[in-house]
Amino acid sequence: MVDNSRTQQRRDSYTVDTLLAVTVRVFNERGYDGTSMEDLSRAAGITKSSIYHHVRGKEELLRLAVGRALDHLFGILDEPAAAGGPPVDRLEHVVRRTTEVLLAELPYVTLLLRVRGNTGTEQWALQRRREFDQQVSALLAEAVAAGELRSDVDPRLATRLLFGMINSLVEWYRDDPDADLADTAARHIVDAVSTLAFSGLRAKRG
Amino acid sequence: MVDNSRTQQRRDSYTVDTLLAVTVRVFNERGYDGTSMEDLSRAAGITKSSIYHHVRGKEELLRLAVGRALDHLFGILDEPAAAGGPPVDRLEHVVRRTTEVLLAELPYVTLLLRVRGNTGTEQWALQRRREFDQQVSALLAEAVAAGELRSDVDPRLATRLLFGMINSLVEWYRDDPDADLADTAARHIVDAVSTLAFSGLRAKRG
Numbered sequence: 001m002v003d004n005s006r007t008q009q010r011r012d013s014y015t016v017d018t019l020l021a022v023t024v025r026v027f028n029e030r031g032y033d034g035t036s037m038e039d040l041s042r043a044a045g046i047t048k049s050s051i052y053h054h055v056r057g058k059e060e061l062l063r064l065a066v067g068r069a070l071d072h073l074f075g076i077l078d079e080p081a082a083a084g085g086p087p088v089d090r091l092e093h094v095v096r097r098t099t100e101v102l103l104a105e106l107p108y109v110t111l112l113l114r115v116r117g118n119t120g121t122e123q124w125a126l127q128r129r130r131e132f133d134q135q136v137s138a139l140l141a142e143a144v145a146a147g148e149l150r151s152d153v154d155p156r157l158a159t160r161l162l163f164g165m166i167n168s169l170v171e172w173y174r175d176d177p178d179a180d181l182a183d184t185a186a187r188h189i190v191d192a193v194s195t196l197a198f199s200g201l202r203a204k205r206g
Numbered sequence: 207m208v209d210n211s212r213t214q215q216r217r218d219s220y221t222v223d224t225l226l227a228v229t230v231r232v233f234n235e236r237g238y239d240g241t242s243m244e245d246l247s248r249a250a251g252i253t254k255s256s257i258y259h260h261v262r263g264k265e266e267l268l269r270l271a272v273g274r275a276l277d278h279l280f281g282i283l284d285e286p287a288a289a290g291g292p293p294v295d296r297l298e299h300v301v302r303r304t305t306e307v308l309l310a311e312l313p314y315v316t317l318l319l320r321v322r323g324n325t326g327t328e329q330w331a332l333q334r335r336r337e338f339d340q341q342v343s344a345l346l347a348e349a350v351a352a353g354e355l356r357s358d359v360d361p362r363l364a365t366r367l368l369f370g371m372i373n374s375l376v377e378w379y380r381d382d383p384d385a386d387l388a389d390t391a392a393r394h395i396v397d398a399v400s401t402l403a404f405s406g407l408r409a410k411r412g
């Protein structure tokens with residue numbers, strides 16, 4: 001009875017957003033396939049029916065979580081600095097902001113990047129990710145055509161290497177001893193990604 | 207009986223190397239933890255006792271597989287072009303050769319990069335990976351100190367971003383439609399990684 005009333009209390013304090021935060025952590029730890037509603041209920045400290053009070057089930061939680069990451073990423077493409085001006089400046093804005101979003105929304109983007117499966121939601125997420133990559137790749141190709149970026153690297157390959165570099169942050173950022181210095185460290189990383197991508201590591205001569 | 211004799215025949219044709227090739231494929235598909243000796247026996251088409259004829263068990267197979275990747279990677283650091291000359295040239299050699307090794311030994315390096323667990327072998331592999339990264343990071347710091355690389359990017363961060371870019375190849379290289387053109391595509395990718403890392407994507411002015 002005591003447990004029941006505590007569960008009742010905690011359910012009332014949950015919103016879809018706070019439930020999502022717990023869900024995403026469990027999905028990232030156990031994998032989406034390896035997570036049951038029972039696991040989510042235990043991690044959230046509320047009953048399964050309390051979860052069903054908020055969402056229809058596990059797949060809707062996944063859709064909301066990766067949808068949050070995708071909304072942030074696609075939002076970048078609509079920002080004024082990404083929509084107007086020389087292609088190379090727009091691309092640099094997208095690269096910097098993508099890195100910022102990844103660091104700010106780390107668990108959500110991590111989940112998005114790990115999606116692999118065959119449910120409708122997973123297929124949809126993979127498709128949306130591809131669309132985002134394609135839009136960035138098209139912008140990169142535009143900057144090459146404008147003579148702003150070197151033409152000896154294939155735009156599709158360059159896009160993959162760029163995202164490879166940026167997305168690798170989900171593998172180590174949280175483990176970094178500097179991760180506590182959240183803002184400073186994030187700005188430092190954003191600058192480093194942008195410098196490496198556009199200017200390379202080699203010192204300028206003379 | 208028919209099955210038995212076929213199994214017998216196939217066992218005789220296995221060496222540790224060919225058994226490893228099958229093992230690594232299964233480890234990469236199911237994860238090391240998720241793979242049983244039964245799974246390996248089924249995938250190889252030989253009995254478990256035939257596998258035990260070659261190795262002591264699953265953990266020895268993992269050690270041999272990631273050991274192969276690590277031997278190739280550490281071998282790079284002993285190559286003449288990595289051991290002598292200006293630090294930046296040595297680093298460029300290491301970056302190019304690391305990318306080549308990753309593409310040539312894709313399943314083995316993929317397995318190495320996915321190692322996470324708590325067995326002695328997994329801990330050893332993580333430790334060796336860290337040692338490799340540290341040696342490359344030290345070389346990068348040497349090139350910064352020599353004024354060959356820009357000093358405004360922290361060497362540890364630059365190393366992580368570099369490996370992030372290179373290691374991301376395990377996520378998409380096999381899916382690439384160009385992957386059939388093995389040699390050409392590999393050379394193209396090695397050039398692109400090196401160009402991006404050292405010179406960046408921006409076109410040179412003038």
